[in-house]
Amino acid sequence: SESNNTIFTIDSLRDSLEKQEDFIVFCLIERARFPHNSPAYSSSSGGRRVMSSSSLAELFVRETEAIQAKFGRYQNPEELPFFPHDHTPIQAAAEAPPPFKFPQFLDPAASSVNVSRDIWNIYFGDLLQLITTDGDDGNYQQAAASDLVCLQALSKRIHYGRFVAEVKFRDSPSTYIPAIHAKDSETLTELVTSKAVEETVIERVKKKAEVFGQTVTVDTGGVSGVAMDVNATNTYKVDPSVASKLYAEWVIPLTKQVEVDYLLHRLD
Numbered sequence: 001s002e003s004n005n006t007i008f009t010i011d012s013l014r015d016s017l018e019k020q021e022d023f024i025v026f027c028l029i030e031r032a033r034f035p036h037n038s039p040a041y042s043s044s045s046g047g048r049r050v051m052s053s054s055s056l057a058e059l060f061v062r063e064t065e066a067i068q069a070k071f072g073r074y075q076n077p078e079e080l081p082f083f084p085h086d087h088t089p090i091q092a093a094a095e096a097p098p099p100f101k102f103p104q105f106l107d108p109a110a111s112s113v114n115v116s117r118d119i120w121n122i123y124f125g126d127l128l129q130l131i132t133t134d135g136d137d138g139n140y141q142q143a144a145a146s147d148l149v150c151l152q153a154l155s156k157r158i159h160y161g162r163f164v165a166e167v168k169f170r171d172s173p174s175t176y177i178p179a180i181h182a183k184d185s186e187t188l189t190e191l192v193t194s195k196a197v198e199e200t201v202i203e204r205v206k207k208k209a210e211v212f213g214q215t216v217t218v219d220t221g222g223v224s225g226v227a228m229d230v231n232a233t234n235t236y237k238v239d240p241s242v243a244s245k246l247y248a249e250w251v252i253p254l255t256k257q258v259e260v261d262y263l264l265h266r267l268d
């Protein structure tokens with residue numbers, strides 16, 4: 001309904017993006033507890049009988065998403081799966097509560113936007129090596145479970161660009177309409193860009209990695225107080241410069257690509 005639309009403003013969306021940062025930083029910290037565990041990402045079967053030629057991590061994501069799809073995860077317009085699934089939620093008992101009615105805020109343009117492949121490739125091709133140590137502890141299930149949570153958090157954040165683009169378009173259609181008609185992605189990219197906001201976001205993420213990634217120690221010698229270990233960069237659980245690089249080089253550029261892809265189809 002139209003009344004649902006009022007909850008989305010550029011400020012409320014930026015507020016949500018800021019809160020999602022906390023979760024993303026904690027996801028990275030959690031994954032960084034385990035070594036890289038490269039066999040989880042190799043698709044060769046090593047001669048064993050396997051379900052498919054996919055890696056363990058890929059199978060884990062695919063199968064978990066399929067279950068979450070059955071329970072309605074992708075009825076939420078904020079969520080996009082990495083793999084296509086039958087999105088029909090399972091039939092709940094007759095007395096079960098009715099499904100949540102998500103506000104339908106996005107234009108059908110949303111269905112033509114999907115950068116999941118890029119997120120997948122960046123995560124497994126670049127990011128994972130930057131937040132983990134080389135090594136193999138054999139606990140691939142645990143590593144893959146952490147990967148899934150990271151991937152879902154990043155995908156939600158980046159695809160939030162659809163909501164941001166819709167708000168920007170509604171706030172000022174005449175700014176965007178000529179570039180949309182001209183299919184001018186370069187101009188659209190300039191129009192959705194706010195350098196000052198980007199710099200704040202990148203700086204804030206770095207600071208969060210510094211604050212959340214410290215080892216907190218409690219003085220048990222009878223003296224009250226909590227001592228925070230604010231030592232050299234290499235004592236942080238995730239290198240703060242990796243967190244800011246993630247945002248500067250991948251998260252923000254992909255969010256902008258999502259915004260532009262969405263706007264390009266906004267008047268279809």
Ligand SMILES: O=C(O)C(=O)C[C@]1(C(=O)O)C=C[C@@H](O)C=C1
Binds near residue numbers: 201256
């Ligand atoms: O806040 C916005 O206006 C956004 O579009 C989001 C975002 C981001 O990804 O954080 C992307 C582009 C802008 O240049 C600034 C920030």
